[in-house]
Amino acid sequence: MPQQALVRPATPDDAAAIAAIHITAWQAAYAGIIDPAFLTALDLAKRTQRWQHLLTRDNQSTLVTISGEEITGWVGFGADDEVPADCGALKGLYIAPQHWQHGYGTRLLTAACTRLRQLGWRHAGLVVLQDNHAARAFYERAGFTTNGVAQPHTVGQQILPVLQYRRPLDTSRV
Structure with a gap:
């Protein structure tokens, strides 16, 4: 990752870049998992x-990573009912596909876990599509574990299995 890359809170001015990353990352990461017609229609x-x-209401729960003038990814975090009640949630972490494997995801994950810990959470939790093996491996490398019990999750007209992951937010791992 370039040395000048930084993480900062998202602002409403970042909405178009975040939206573009959200769509292109979904289209790349979920090809072969989510219905192609749904992905094309985003x-x-x-x-x-x-x-x-969202960013006008609360810009403290979304962070972006930037290299030069370009937003390369984003992470959302906070409370969410898809994770256990004792977990602060990672609600989404997406990197522009051309920036995958450059450390931006790790940087955002670390920053979000730090913020969750500062907000008083002792654990972080998230859900991942069961068939999204790249994301599962990323989170497992970062110390997240799953009990392996798949739950149904609706995406468009599909019901797909998701796995719940969690990790303690101790200071040695953030």
Whole structure:
């Protein structure tokens, strides 16, 4: 990862870049998992509008990583009912596909776990599509574990299995 890369809170001005990363990362990561028609139909204008609304309400729970002037990825975090009640949730972590394998995901994950710990959470939790082997390996390398019990999750018209992961937020791992 370039030395000048940094992590900062997202702002409403970042909405279009975050939306574009959200869509392109989904299309690349979920090819062969999620219905191609659903992935093709993802709408940048609608996604940008959604992100503008979210970031106007609360820009303290989304972080972006930047290299030069370019936003390369984002992570959302906070409370979420998809993870156990004692876990602060990682709600999404996506990197622009052209920046995969450059350390941006690790940088964002570390920053989000640090923030969750600062907010008083003792554990971090997340859900991952069972067939998303690359993401599962990434989180497992970062110390997350799963009990292996798949739960149904609706994506478009599909019901796909997700696995719940969790990890303690002790200071030795963040």
